[in-house]
Amino acid sequence: xxxxxxxxxxxxxxxxxxxxxxxxxxxxxxxxxxxxxxxxxxxxxxxxxxxxxxxxxxxxxxxxxxxxxxxxxxxxxxxxxxxxxxxxxxxxxxxxxxxxxxxxxxxxxxxxxxxxxxxxxxxxxxxxxxxxxxxxxxxxxxxxxxxxxxxxxxxxxxxxxxxxxxxxxxxxxxxxxxxxxxxxxxxxxxxxxxxxxxxxxxxxxxxxxxxxxxxxxxxxxxxxxxxxxxxxxxxxxxxxxxxxxxxxxxxxxxxxxxxxxxxxxxxxxxxxxxxxxxxxxxxxxxxxxxxxxxxxxxxxxxxxxxxxxxxxxxxxxxxxxxxxxxxxxxxxxxxx
Amino acid sequence: xxxxxxxxxxxxxxxxxxxxxxxxxxxxxxxxxxxxxxxxxxxxxxxxxxxxxxxxxxxxxxxxxxxxxxxxxxxxxxxxxxxxxxxxxxxxxxxxxxxxxxxxxxxxxxxxxxxxxxxxxxxxxxxxxxxxxxxxxxxxxxxxxxxxxxxxxxxxxxxxxxxxxxxxxxxxxxxxxxxxxxxxxxxxxxxxxxxxxxxxxxxxxxxxxxxxxxxxxxxxxxxxxxxxxxxxxxxxxxxxxxxxxxxxxxxxxxxxxxxxxxxxxxxxxxxxxxxxxxxxxxxxxxxxxxxxxxxxxxxxxxxxxxxxxxxxxxxxxxxxxxxxxxxxxxxxxxxx
DNA sequence: CTGAGGGATTGAATCGATTAAATTTTGGTG
DNA sequence: CACCAAAATTTAATCGATTCAATCCCTCAG
Numbered sequence: 001x002x003x004x005x006x007x008x009x010x011x012x013x014x015x016x017x018x019x020x021x022x023x024x025x026x027x028x029x030x031x032x033x034x035x036x037x038x039x040x041x042x043x044x045x046x047x048x049x050x051x052x053x054x055x056x057x058x059x060x061x062x063x064x065x066x067x068x069x070x071x072x073x074x075x076x077x078x079x080x081x082x083x084x085x086x087x088x089x090x091x092x093x094x095x096x097x098x099x100x101x102x103x104x105x106x107x108x109x110x111x112x113x114x115x116x117x118x119x120x121x122x123x124x125x126x127x128x129x130x131x132x133x134x135x136x137x138x139x140x141x142x143x144x145x146x147x148x149x150x151x152x153x154x155x156x157x158x159x160x161x162x163x164x165x166x167x168x169x170x171x172x173x174x175x176x177x178x179x180x181x182x183x184x185x186x187x188x189x190x191x192x193x194x195x196x197x198x199x200x201x202x203x204x205x206x207x208x209x210x211x212x213x214x215x216x217x218x219x220x221x222x223x224x225x226x227x228x229x230x231x232x233x234x235x236x237x238x239x240x241x242x243x244x245x246x247x248x249x250x251x252x253x254x255x256x257x258x259x260x261x262x263x264x265x266x267x268x269x270x271x272x273x274x275x276x277x278x279x280x281x282x283x284x285x286x287x288x289x290x291x292x293x294x295x296x297x298x299x300x301x302x303x304x305x306x307x308x309x310x311x312x313x314x315x316x317x318x319x320x321x322x323x324x325x326x327x328x329x330x331x332x333x334x335x336x
Numbered sequence: 337x338x339x340x341x342x343x344x345x346x347x348x349x350x351x352x353x354x355x356x357x358x359x360x361x362x363x364x365x366x367x368x369x370x371x372x373x374x375x376x377x378x379x380x381x382x383x384x385x386x387x388x389x390x391x392x393x394x395x396x397x398x399x400x401x402x403x404x405x406x407x408x409x410x411x412x413x414x415x416x417x418x419x420x421x422x423x424x425x426x427x428x429x430x431x432x433x434x435x436x437x438x439x440x441x442x443x444x445x446x447x448x449x450x451x452x453x454x455x456x457x458x459x460x461x462x463x464x465x466x467x468x469x470x471x472x473x474x475x476x477x478x479x480x481x482x483x484x485x486x487x488x489x490x491x492x493x494x495x496x497x498x499x500x501x502x503x504x505x506x507x508x509x510x511x512x513x514x515x516x517x518x519x520x521x522x523x524x525x526x527x528x529x530x531x532x533x534x535x536x537x538x539x540x541x542x543x544x545x546x547x548x549x550x551x552x553x554x555x556x557x558x559x560x561x562x563x564x565x566x567x568x569x570x571x572x573x574x575x576x577x578x579x580x581x582x583x584x585x586x587x588x589x590x591x592x593x594x595x596x597x598x599x600x601x602x603x604x605x606x607x608x609x610x611x612x613x614x615x616x617x618x619x620x621x622x623x624x625x626x627x628x629x630x631x632x633x634x635x636x637x638x639x640x641x642x643x644x645x646x647x648x649x650x651x652x653x654x655x656x657x658x659x660x661x662x663x664x665x666x667x668x669x670x671x672x
Numbered sequence: 673c674t675g676a677g678g679g680a681t682t683g684a685a686t687c688g689a690t691t692a693a694a695t696t697t698t699g700g701t702g
Numbered sequence: 703c704a705c706c707a708a709a710a711t712t713t714a715a716t717c718g719a720t721t722c723a724a725t726c727c728c729t730c731a732g
Binding site: 051080 | 388389392394400402409410413419427430432437439452456
């Protein structure tokens with residue numbers, strides 16, 4: 001005769017005249033419940049505007065159906081596009097995305113991992129601040145399943161998704177050689193950055209493929225890969241123009257074009273310029289930029305799908321390393 | 337004499353020889369625990385690498401210490417910058433951010449709200465897909481505390497943060513009139529969009545302040561506020577140039593400049609152009625853009641701070657409507 | 673009519689932190 | 703030394719969904 005008020009699943013159970021176990025099954029394994037019963041339960045849910053409490057499930061199951069996305073920046077369209085892909089896939093698979101902007105701060109990154117761990121987040125996708133393997137191990141300890149983005153992990157350690165930057169560099173320089181000529185300038189970031197090293201390596205491969213000696217390449221290395229740095233290089237290049245200029249990101253390319261323009265040199269008439277990354281800004285300028293495009297959105301999608309596979313099929317899951325191939329998008333700054 | 341293995345708080349309690357309540361207090365209300373006891377507990381935590389389970393707390397307390405951020409896009413630097421501010425503040429206040437990209441899809445937005453509700457998210461910040469008040473009410477029902485971003489709510493309903501676009505429009509046009517002359521063209525998006533209507537209203541105010549009749553304003557209204565649309569307007573404007581052109585976003589402004597250039601007209605020599613939004617692209621072009629800057633990062637920060645205030649001080653909290661003032665950033669396209 | 677087999681349903685323990693109320697400790701005072 | 707208030711600590715109920723072993727209920731074959 002107890003009229004004690006009940007909440008949550010129990011309230012629905014009472015209303016529908018079944019046990020909480022059945023209500024739970026209606027929600028999670030509908031096939032296990034007889035049609036008529038299920039309908040009764042669904043009606044009760046509808047009638048009461050019941051919203052299941054994920055915290056209870058998380059407590060019981062030990063994980064949260066959310067994925068951490070830990071990236072150094074969010075305003076940068078490179079990461080934003082990855083985030084968009086991740087958000088899209090997560091939505092489809094009924095996971096949530098916890099956005100963590102590490103701001104290139106290792107302390108902060110670690111705090112965020114602890115936060116994710118407290119919440120029993122199902123997994124995390126990370127563009128680590130440092131490639132430092134020791135730190136990664138720590139993160140892996142604190143957190144749950146970890147997937148590396150834009151850094152290649154050894155398959156034994158875990159999953160990762162990244163771009164083939166060697167191929168990208170090669171594409172860019174091949175285009176320049178074939179449409180313009182053998183005298184190439186490379187405007188690159190610091191070679192200690194793996195992506196920069198790879199793009200350079202690709203450039204060298206392209207030269208070699210055309211029988212051009214490595215020493216023919218004019219290399220410029222800048223500390224910050226910004227418009228300003230590019231402009232400085234553009235000014236310097238104006239004195240003796242190469243046939244083609246490969247800049248390892250789009251900001252540098254825009255800067256170079258600007259620097260050349262200030263010296264009265266017009267792109268692409270007097271020299272062709274290829275950028276890298278194909279950020280939105282490649283099309284949003286007065287002179288549209290020929291650029292190496294990376295499938296960033298798809299990478300975000302695959303990151304989530306891979307991680308969810310690891311989470312939901314722990315038993316059969318094999319770690320995978322996915323490498324995406326870039327493509328060359330030809331626009332005004334280096335036409336066909 | 338039971339040697340049953342314990343987990344979580346209980347394990348720490350046992351190890352430190354105290355009750356779970358005390359461990360909880362060490363974690364949440366350290367001042368209530370005697371120094372020596374606290375140290376003992378902290379040592380135990382340290383020794384066992386214990387990570388508290390937020391799900392248990394959430395179950396008990398009914399909320400999650402996470403904030404939903406529901407925005408139409410993430411690649412757009414306008415929203416990305418807001419997200420950055422929000423992530424920054426959330427990090428500081430020890431909240432998590434759940435990123436939901438609604439993609440201008442009302443269905444999806446609703447699903448995301450239900451998801452946030454299931455997780456018992458503490459609150460949500462929303463740039464709603466539709467300004468439709470009925471839907472907002474639904475969302476408010478499903479979710480918990482709601483804060484509107486970039487849409488003004490009536491104070492009675494809830495908190496909101498937005499920009500003063502009337503002031504922004506006025507700033508832009510005043511600059512053009514004062515530095516160039518009275519003949520102004522306005523390149524705007526659809527007037528049904530509140531922001532567009534406001535920026536137009538500000539423009540009219542500026543005209544009035546200089547004794548220029550409203551009918552003197554040449555207005556262009558485009559459906560999509562893109563570079564392409566701006567270019568078309570630029571081409572059209574070339575035949576009879578105004579003194580100054582105010583474009584209600586930066587994409588339009590770049591397009592206009594491009595269109596004019598194609599007709600041999602040089603900005604700012606023959607006409608000045610002012611953009612709006614001050615997206616990164618304003619500086620990342622060959623000709624840098626004079627633009628109305630909105631403090632987007634700060635808005636993200638204040639959104640979180642306001643929402644957290646509402647969450648943590650339900651008793652004393654007063655709803656607030658915050659309006660941010662834009663500023664004019666003068667660059668090459670419309671110099672001083 | 674009986675029993676086997678299988679689908680549907682239920683009972684009750686469990687996850688782990690929080691919290692109000694109860695209890696014990698401590699320190700100070702008369 | 704006894705007593706009290708304040709401080710520190712503990713007790714035990716609670717949040718709500720999941721899970722699996724156990725039970726119930728059909729249907730059908732023998």
